[in-house]
Amino acid sequence: MSVNWTRDAAAHLLRRAGFGGTPAEIDALFARGQEGAVSYLVDYDAIDTSSYESALAARNYNLLKTIGLQQWFMDRMAFSPRPLEEKMTYFWNLHWTSGISKVKGATLILNQNKTERTLAMGKFDDLVLAISQDPAMLVWLDNDTNKASKPNENYARELMELFTLGIGNYTQTDVTEVARALTGWTVQNYNKATNYNQATFVNNPNTHDNGSKTILGQTGNFDGTDAIGIILNHADSAGSVSGRFLGAKLWLYFAGTEAADYLVDELQGVYVSSGRMIREVVRTILLHDDFYADHTLKTWVRSPAEYAVASVRMLEADSDFSSAANSLAGMGQVLFNPSDAKGWDWGIAWMNTGALFARATLSNTLATNRGTSGTHFDTTALLAGADASTAEKVVDLLASRLNVDDVSSEVRSSWVDYMNRNDDGSLGTWTNTSANVDKKVRGLVHVMLTSPAFHLA
Amino acid sequence: MPFTRRDFLIRSSGFVTVSAMVPRWAVKGATRFEESVAADYPNRTLVVLELMGGNDGLNTVVPFTDPLYGTLRSRIGIPTGSVLQLDSRQGMNPVMTGLKALWDAKRVAVVTNVGYPNSSLSHFQSRDIWHTADPTLAQRFGWLGRWADSVLAGSDNPLSCTAISQSLPKTLLAEHVRVPTFLSLASYQFQTDGSFPGDHTNQVNAFLAQNGAEYEIENTPSTLSGVGQDAISSSNILQTVGTGYVAMGAYPDNSLGAGLELIAQIINANLGARILYVTYGGFDNHAGEDVSHDPLLTDVSDSIKAFFDDLDGHGKSHDVLLMTWSEFGRRAQDNGSNGTDHGTSAPHFVVGDAVVSGVHGDPPDLAHLDSNGNLSIQNDFRSYYGTVLSDWLGADSSAILGPGWPNLGFLNKSYA
DSSP, X not given: OOOOOOHHHHHHHHHHHSSOOOHHHHHHHHXXXXXXXXXXXXXXXXXXXXXXXXXXXXXOOOTTSHHHHXXXXXXXXHHOSOHHHHHHHHHHHHHHOOOHHHHOOHHHHHHHHHHHHHTTTSBHHHHHHHHHXXXXXXXXXXXXXXXXXXXXXXXXXXIIIIIISOTTSSOHHHHHHHHHHHTTEEEESOSGGGTTOSOEEEEOGGGSOOSOEEETTEEEOOOHHHHHHHHHHOEETTEEHHHXXXXXXXXXXXXXXXXXXXXXHHHHHHHHHTTSBHHHHHHHHHHOGGGGSGGGTTOOBOOHHHHHHHHHHHTTOBOOSHHHHHHHHHHTOOTTOOSSTTOOOOGGGGOOHHHHHHHHHHHHHHHHOOSSSSSBOOHHHHHTTXXXXXXXXXXXXXXHHTTOTTSOHHHHHHHHHHHHBOTTSOBOOOOOOHHHIIIIIHHHHHHHHTSHHHHBO | OOOOHIIIIIOOTTOOOGGGOSOSOOOOSOOHHHHHSTTOOTTOEEEEEEEETOOOGGGTEEOTTOHHHHHHTTTTOOOGGGSEESSSSOEEOTTOHHHHHHHHTTOEEEEEEEEOSSOOOOHHHHHHHHHHTOTTOOOOSOXXXXXXXXXXXXXXXXXXEEEESSSOOGGGOOSSOOOOEESOSTTOSOOOOTTOGGGHHXXXXXXXXXXXXXXXXXXXXXXXXXXXXXXXXXXXHHTTTTTTOOOOSOOOSSHHHHHHHHHHHHHHTTOOOOEEEEEEEOOOOXXXXXXXXXXXXXXXXXXXXXXXXXXXXXXXXXXXXEEEEOSOOBOSSOOTTSSOOBOSOEEEEEESTTBOOEEESOOOOTTSOOTTSOOOOSEEHHHHHHHXXXXXXXXXXXXXXXXXXXXXXXXXTTOO
């Protein structure tokens, strides 16, 4: 069975492999056909980013502050011509981001993000090694103080539990033995005089444990690189453990549903046969019939950053992402500052009453900004070239633009009702005047952005 | 977690018409469900304080007469002469003067060596186990969520269970009872266009209507639509709880102090709150614990003291019990980073006038550590929970936790 490649399928692909698309972007992606569209997104090295990088640099975000890093990253998500590069960088950010409150050095956090972007689609081994030697990670999970004779288990445990194998696929002995192998991997020049920004990785032989270790059944005088190799090569009766782990997590991230066993097997197979190339696992997911099946549509609860970015991108708004960055804490996700090594739980865990109000407040700020700074969009441009003569037509136009046109007829009716409702609560008839556009189109945007249909991608 | 489009978008039978925009709740006392449970105490409130990251029990309640303590904690041990003595063998960390004052007033029970067997030492698995009270991880809902489902299902009070938290704690995850969740009330409302205040009600109604549709999510108890409804209904009540409130305790300037003050305001407003939940993080002290742990314990101790001072000042402490938990204790021996790795059992605190004041359990047995160098378990955490369920909430604890968890006796059964 092949996929029924429709414009809606292209919109779905752009919501999942990116952060949502404008009508023109969806049209263009649809025109490429399914394989062309997936290749365009996945093989993104072919897309020139130089003009975007120049524009981004000109925005002068303060990359020495957390908020500046957040603005910079959300700007990339919204405006980079390589949406999947940012979506994958964001995947790694969610997978193992380090927290700036402990790491302190903003430059170290920025560099970790750049490492994730550079290696996002490459060989998993290269990425795991780079992150294991990444100064922010070394500080975040304490491997910088992991020394022979009194090892610190923190990174060794999370390397296996959270980053590569998953719980149940190693023992406490493996944790202590991997910790011993990782001794000596630390940072130098990590100090207050440089605001902790100059730290670099160093392998200190004086604190490395040169004794024999037994990791996942193999024994030898292993170092950190050996340990990572053993972990990634680890296989049980069902094959590659890291292949199952990563395949299932990438499937959940893109498809918004738990991967069935046959899908995990398939992705594990691609992981192994490609030499653990992340790009090929992602390509398989985005081309898979199941990725386009009804049961995967609108099942991904947008994280706060995705929510903020999608609203800007789909409304073709301009933004410096300052209001978004300032709203992140209330929405439950301080980018670059998770509370623990696991990061944030996905899915419905994002949604609670307080987080919902924080999202609504952010979207109200966007919808009602009539100025030219901050986050703002052009209401008349949204209606340009379309028949916007009635409430119904405006509702359908905006619902299509925001990809919320899949709601029930009752919800659509409630939006039409809102457009026609007067201040005194009586029912009138919306007409297309500049005053009504300024009031009710902005109001409708706010309402739609707070609907369940927009919290889902 | 899997959802389906069908569940999300097609089940829209619950549409709320604009004319039906009346609150679907009203504040009142015991509901018909509560009345059906004879032993329930509808006026009682349980406050749960989660110490996130795994609190180091050995430096919280110190076995100061055990010579092994100084040996195991050669880097970060608490000077044993400085502890705030609880009995002949154990003492609180010297920074915990606030909690010690409550102890001296016979309002604190210390339950020692609490945990469960065969821990994987994972934060996240252990947190799930404590949240669900199920080491097999088969339970979908939290232990207090299950209690809420048994007692509060059908209640139309949107504030029977509330979390002061960035995300909903799984302890309170329930099938039928929703839990308002927020860190502050500063922006806990649906804001609309300031240029058109006359359109506010229309927008709120549209928000409620689109959230009125049934967007059920497979395998999760909550729904996006329900969150929207509960946000509005709880917001309408909560906007006023801080009005004119004068704190009668000296809350420290940190998120726990702020959270407990908010809880005191909610209690004082008589909203029928049964479970109130607050978290405090930072306890995963793999390195530098000698610098970071005492300030955390200071915050915990001072915040709890201020909270009870505040309740006392408002005449509200009689019906309030506070309990602490953390996903695990820490390794008996400190590591080379002046910190401690993941451990097993730890002591926990129960505070309120209903406690049987004292230390319940032995000091940790430092001479008999397990093969990983961790402490043994004396009191299973389900006994810890079960004692609260039966003696404070009046519930059948075995129905929620399964049978066979002995009551630990740290609550006064005849408290009234």
